[in-house]
C-alpha cells in the first residue's frame with residue numbers, strides 16, 4: 001500500500017547518497033563470491049584464455065597464489081577446473097580418479113598455502129577428462145549413460161574429498177548422483193564435506209568459453225541436451241532442486257546466472273536452502289565484449305550484475321570477476 005503522489009514521492013529517499021545507503025535493501029560483499037580458477041600443468045605457467053579475456057589457466061603454484069589472493073580479498077571460496085592434457089584424456093575419463101591429477105594437486109597446494117582459510121569447491125563431472133567432451137560415459141550411439149556414469153562420479157567425488165576438497169559440486173546432471181555421492185562421503189568418513197549441487201543446470205549456449213578453457217570444446221560432438229535442462233522449463237527446475245535436497249545436497253545452484261534469475265527467485269521462494277548461481281563464462285565474455293566495444297563500463301556492469309543475483313535471493317555467486325569485484329567492494 002502506497003499513498004498517491006504527492007504524499008508519496010519515491011524520489012525523496014533517493015535524493016542523497018546517505019539516504020540511498022540507508023534504504024538499500026540488498027548488500028553485496030566479497031563474502032558473497034566464489035572464484036572459479038582453471039588449473040594447468042607445469043610451473044610458473046599463466047596461459048591466457050582467448051575467449052575469456054583477463055582469465056588465465058594457472059599451474060599449481062599460481063593456483064596457490066590465487067587462493068592466497070582470495071583470502072586477502074575476503075573471498076571465502078575458490079572453485080577448481082582442470083585443463084587435462086590431451087594424452088590424459090580417455091573415453092572413460094579415468095584421469096578423474098587419479099589421486100595425483102591436476103585437481104588433487106591443486107587442492108593440496110591450496111591447503112598447504114592457506115590451511116582452512118579458504119574453501120575449495122571441486123566440480124564433479126567427466127568432461128574435463130573425456131576424449132569426447134561429454135560429462136559421462138557414452139554408449140556406441142553416443143548416449144550418456146546415467147547409472148554407469150554415477151558410479152564413476154562417486155569415485156571422482158571421493159578422490160577429491162580424499163585430497164581435501166570442502167565442497168563437492170556435481171555439475172553433470174545425472175539422475176540420482178547426489179544420493180550416491182552423499183552415501184559414499186558418509187561411508188568414507190567425509191561427514192563434513194558439503195555438496196553444492198548444480199541442481200538446475202541448463203543446456204546453455206553460454207558455456208562456450210569454459211569449454212575452451214578446459215580444452216573440451218573442440219572435442220565435443222553434438223550437445224548435452226539429453227542431461228542438461230531445456231531452457232524453456234521452470235517447473236522442472238523446482239523438481240530437480242527438490243530431489244537434490246531430498247538426496248542430501250547442502251546447497252543448490254542455478255546455472256547460467258542472469259538469464260535464469262527467475263529460476264533463482266522461484267527456488268528461493270519455495271525452498272529453505274541456500275541458493276547459489278553461476279555467472280558463467282559466456283556471461284563474463286558478454287560483459288568484457290561490451291566493455292571492449294565501449295558499450296559499458298566494466299566496474300559498474302560487474303557490480304550491478306552481482307547485486308542482481310543477491311536481490312534475486314542468492315546466498316552467493318560464482319563469477320570470474322570475483323577478484324575484481326572484491327577489490328571494488330573493498331573500495
Ligand code: PBG
Nearest residue numbers: 125127171206207210280281282
Ligand atoms: C562441466 C561444467 C561446465 C561448466 C561448469 N562445469 C560446462 C558444461 O556443462 O558444458 C560451465 C561453466 C562456465 O561456462 O563458466 N560439467
